[in-house]
Amino acid sequence: MEDIYAKFVSQKISKTRWRPVPPGSLQTADTFAAGSWDNEENYVSLWSIGDFGNLDSDGGFEGDHQLLCDIRHHGDVMDLQTLSVSQQWTAAHYHTGPGSPSCGSAPCTGVVCSNPEIVTVGEDGRINLFRVDHKEAVRTIDNADSSTLHAVTFLRTPEILTVNSIGQLKIWDFRKQGNEPSQILSLTGDRVPLHCVDRHPNQQHVVATGGQDGMLSIWDVRQGTMPVSLLKAHEAEMWEVHFHPSNPDHLFTCSEDGSLWHWDASTDVPEKSSLFNQGGRNSTFLSHSISNQTNVHQSLISSWLSTDPAKDRIEITSLLPSRTLSVNSLDVLGPCLVCGTDSEAIYVTRQLFS
Numbered sequence: 001m002e003d004i005y006a007k008f009v010s011q012k013i014s015k016t017r018w019r020p021v022p023p024g025s026l027q028t029a030d031t032f033a034a035g036s037w038d039n040e041e042n043y044v045s046l047w048s049i050g051d052f053g054n055l056d057s058d059g060g061f062e063g064d065h066q067l068l069c070d071i072r073h074h075g076d077v078m079d080l081q082t083l084s085v086s087q088q089w090t091a092a093h094y095h096t097g098p099g100s101p102s103c104g105s106a107p108c109t110g111v112v113c114s115n116p117e118i119v120t121v122g123e124d125g126r127i128n129l130f131r132v133d134h135k136e137a138v139r140t141i142d143n144a145d146s147s148t149l150h151a152v153t154f155l156r157t158p159e160i161l162t163v164n165s166i167g168q169l170k171i172w173d174f175r176k177q178g179n180e181p182s183q184i185l186s187l188t189g190d191r192v193p194l195h196c197v198d199r200h201p202n203q204q205h206v207v208a209t210g211g212q213d214g215m216l217s218i219w220d221v222r223q224g225t226m227p228v229s230l231l232k233a234h235e236a237e238m239w240e241v242h243f244h245p246s247n248p249d250h251l252f253t254c255s256e257d258g259s260l261w262h263w264d265a266s267t268d269v270p271e272k273s274s275l276f277n278q279g280g281r282n283s284t285f286l287s288h289s290i291s292n293q294t295n296v297h298q299s300l301i302s303s304w305l306s307t308d309p310a311k312d313r314i315e316i317t318s319l320l321p322s323r324t325l326s327v328n329s330l331d332v333l334g335p336c337l338v339c340g341t342d343s344e345a346i347y348v349t350r351q352l353f354s
Contacts (some may be wrong), residue, residue, distance in 0.1 A: 004319065004337075004349040007065050011036035011043065013340025017080040018333040028350065029333040031068070034340055035077025037328075044077055045070035049336075049348055065348050079111045092130075092137070093122030110151040112160070119160050121149035127162065129174060141179050145170070151197045155204050155221070163194035163209055171221060185225045187217075196240045201248050206302045210238030210253055216263070218304045228305050231314065234259055239328050246334065249303050252319075254327035260339055260347075264315040265303045320347065 014037035018029045030049050036042045046068040093106040106124035113119075117138075118130040125145035129138045148165040155161050158175045159182075167190050170181035193212045200206035207219040209227075214234035217227040234255035244250040249266040320327070325342035335352045 003351060004321070004347050005064070006345045006347050008345050009034075009045075010344055012038050012342045012344055013328060013346055014038075014077050015080040015329045016338045016340040016346065017329075017331045018336060018338060021333065029336040032065075032331065032338045032348075033080050034338075034346060035073065035080050037076035037078075038342075042073045042075065042077055043070040044073050044080070047346070049350065065346065076107075078107060078109055092120055092128050093124045093126055095124055109149060110162075112152050112154055114154045114157055117157070119152055119154070121152045121162055123148045125149055125164075127152075127160075127172065139174060141172070143179055144172070144181075148193075150193065150195050153197050153199045153207075155199060155207075161197060161199070161207060161221070163197045163211075165193040166191045167194055167211065169194070169197070169207070169209065169219065169221075183221065183225075185219060185221065185227075187226060195237060198241050198243050198251075200243055200302060200304070201245050203248075203302050206304055208241045208243065208251060208304070210234075210241045212237050214238050214255060214257070216241065216251075216253060220305055233261070236326075239326070240330050242330060242332055244332050251304075252330055252332055252337070254330045254339055256326045258320075258323040258325055258327060258341075260319040260327045260330060262317045262319055262352075264317070319349075 013034050015035040017033050019031040019033070021027045021029055032047050032049075033044060034047060035044050047065045048068050049065045091105065093108045094104045095106050096104070106122050106126075108120050108122045110121045111118060116132045118132065120128045120130070121144075125143065125147060127141040127144040127149070129140070131138050145162070145164050149162050150164060152160055152162045155171065158173055160172050160174075162170050162172065164170070167186050169185040171183040173182045176182065192215075194209050195212065196210045198208050200208075205220055205222045207221060209217045209219065210233070211217075214232075214236055216231040216233040216238065218229040218231070219227045233253060234257050236256035238253055238255050241251065241253045244252070249264065251263040251265070252261065253263065254260045319337070324345070327339055327341050330337065330339040332352065336350045337348070337352055339347050341347070
């Protein structure tokens with residue numbers, strides 16, 4: 001197994017995110033942010049891995065991921081997209097009407113950035129569009145959803161996609177007036193809450209989601225209203241899903257069941273080498289359950305959308321040496337992965353692809 005290092009931080013970790021590196025840079029990710037939850041005092045913290053993973057003069061591994069700084073955070077940290085406070089928008093999400101909590105405030109459950117634009121979604125079903133140089137929201141859709149919005153991602157600059165607590169994906173186009181989505185996708189008759197979403201970095205019509213039932217769903221938002229593939233995955237809630245930003249045939253998921261998985265959908269199945277050389281699900285292959293086949297030319301199709309039986313297998317590898325408490329968050333950048341858990345540990349590896 002490739003080396004993955006644990007740092008016990010005496011806090012349950014809800015979110016982890018790498019600090020981005022410049023496009024085209026050969027620099028390796030070396031700084032990440034973490035947020036905590038369900039503690040007496042919660043923090044947003046900044047960590048460095050420095051020479052972490054390199055051999056010292058005695059043949060041992062140097063150092064550990066080191067805390068650079070932290071700041072106390074009021075309430076649970078629900079999402080992270082920046083490493084510094086450059087602007088604050090208070091009361092961005094709130095409940096209104098009869099039966100609302102006396103304080104009125106509502107959790108902001110998701111945030112996504114496409115500089116300079118920032119979109120937030122919340123338990124109140126509200127969508128906010130901010131810009132970093134504006135003190136007020138550029139646009140707010142107050143009644144975007146009657147249920148909780150759990151996550152949001154950009155499809156392209158004017159379009160976002162949200163997932164909610166009744167199993168729906170909704171596409172919103174900020175170029176259009178009104179409070180109605182331009183498209184709604186869902187599993188027919190299924191109301192399983194969706195907790196996470198990520199867009200393929202190269203093919204903006206390909207989207208992955210995960211939810212309360214632990215299933216991984218792959219969607220082509222150009223085709224129909226149902227997922228292209230349903231993949232039986234984790235044994236409990238899937239909290240995050242991420243395509244690798246520069247190698248999107250690889251996808252990563254984490255779950256309430258304490259597992260962290262790498263999914264390899266590259267087409268050279270017979271020649272695949274596992275991400276790690278051991279793990280609970282090493283060399284395990286899953287077949288797609290195709291629920292909506294299309295006539296898209298194979299030359300244009302993503303490996304995640306392929307219906308070719310020779311390609312229709314995915315290898316899964318477990319990245320943690322043993323099950324832990326809930327793995328709440330993960331992030332990947334280049335050869336580096338970081339994840340945070342309810343076992344009060346942050347796991348880091350710098351050797352994803354060897």
